[in-house]
Amino acid sequence: MTEQSSAEQPWPVRVVSQKINAWIGRLGWIWVDGQVAQLSRRPGSATVFLTLRDPSADLSLTVTASRDVLDSGAPQLSEGARVVLHAKPEWFAQRGTLSLRADEIRQVGVGELLARLEQLKKLLHAEGLFDPRRKRRLPFLPRRIGLITARASAAERDVLSNARRRWPAVDFRVVNVTVQGPTAVPSIIGALQSLDNDENVDVIIMARGGGAVEDLLPFSDEALCRAVFACRTPVISAIGHEPDTPLVDWVADVRASTPTDAAKRVVPDLGDEIRLIEQARGRVNRAMRHRVEREQQRLDSLRSRPALAKPYQMIENRATDVAALRDRAARALTHRVHRAEGDLTHTLARLRALSPAATLTRGYAIVQRADGHVLRAASEASPGDVLRVRLAEGELAATVTTTDEEKA
Incomplete structure (x- = not known):
């Protein structure tokens, strides 16, 4: 050929x-x-x-x-x-x-299986599948919860009943799989991928009741651990009881000790949330009352100030001050005028005492020539000169007839 x-x-x-x-x-x-x-x-x-x-x-x-x-x-x-x-x-x-x-x-045997699991655990840990930094936080209130468990199992009843008791409106998408035996791993991986591709599923729970080490081996399978690691949706592992720790517990985002614990972790308790809301509302009310009371005290304090309690008091005080200052100014001006008037009177009296007019009133006269020259001696006039005689009251015109130069 x-x-x-x-x-x-x-x-x-x-x-x-x-x-x-x-x-x-x-x-x-x-x-x-x-x-x-x-x-x-x-x-x-x-x-x-x-x-x-x-x-x-x-x-x-x-x-x-x-x-x-x-x-x-x-x-x-x-x-x-x-x-x-x-x-x-x-x-x-x-x-x-x-x-x-x-x-x-x-x-x-069991011992050899455990030794293999320990080697696989070291390998997965070295690759970073157990890294706490990559674990995602669970949503506070998921829209829909994916549940992977055996059909009509106690784990399914525990998760559904406890979750609905805590939050009655919770929505589940349950995928029943084989959790033990040769077909368990492919069945679980298929369900995991189906729920991970569902856009409405916000968190996935893998739940199984307790059992022997051999019964829980599918949840320590390397392919299942890597499938959980590749999920975009947060995964909760609720396999067996508290002492049971299959490898998928280390890879999952959250490990629940039991299926009941998974139900408590995946949804909040409605009663607790109502109490928290009431407590928060009480704190808000107390804070608001305290704020209002504090602001009311500030308003009362502002209103009690003289500027607001008696708004005209400042004007009245200033008016009183202005009146007092005006009176002081009037008194000072009057005193100043009176004092100046006294000084003027005194000065006038002195002027009058020193004035020639005062001398004229005592019977004296001022004799002047026609050119205004004041005669102080008889020799300053000649017979025939016309003289002006100023008296205390009026003036006289005189003609010199004779002069007498006798000394006093």
Whole structure:
């Protein structure tokens, strides 16, 4: 047969099957880890058939082993158990199917599972999936809450009843999934992605009741932890009871100790909120009353001031001051005038005493020549001169007839 096929030279089915078998045969013997989804022990048959499922994906393979291999390696094996087996892939050309032929089967114990979980925990922590800084705050009052839980489970009843008791108008979108067994992880991841894509869902709760370590293993699966980390919507993990801490608790934004605790965290208590509102209203009322009383006291204080209590008092006081100043000015001016009048009278008296007119009143006269020269001696006049004689009252005109120069 040619190495390449074409429309003109196609390969027969047997050739295709042979080539597939050749490629699968190159893989050789391998160790495989998985979860037993189905175990079939046919009576009288030396061959045991198992369906091995991937814990994190919806994938499975058929495994065949002899009864002696199963009894020697895992005599108590049951469906849902984790196993590690040594097998070789085989291609059955007649049926066109792939299966694994195992020559050793080991059931994974609890101690080994816990050790694997511890290693996975360290790996996820190193990658930052547990970083508290990336955890988102829950909304105060979500529009709709997504709930991932088993159908008709106690966890579902606890979350719904407690949340509605706290906030009667709460809206839930419940997605029932398988929370235990081989199909649990793919079912939970699908529900998580569906709720995360719902624009109306503001927070997602994953709830499950308590159980053994093996029962809670799906919530420590690496694929589920990474799916929770990739969610845009805040996630609350409410798995098991208080001592149970699956790895998804570390990745989720909020860890609730129980489903009831998740209901208390996701919505506020209506009664508490009403009391808080009443308390806030009381504080506001007291603050307003205190403010009004304080402002009223300020107004009363302003109104009690003289400027507002007796607005004309200032004018009256100023009028009184003006009147007093005017009286003082009048008295000072009168005193000044009186004093000036006395000074004037005194000065006038002195002037009068010194005035020639006062001398004339005593009987004296002033003799002047026609040119106004005052005669002080008889020799200053000649006979025939016309003289002017000024008396205390009136004047006389005189002509000199004789002069007498006798000295007094």
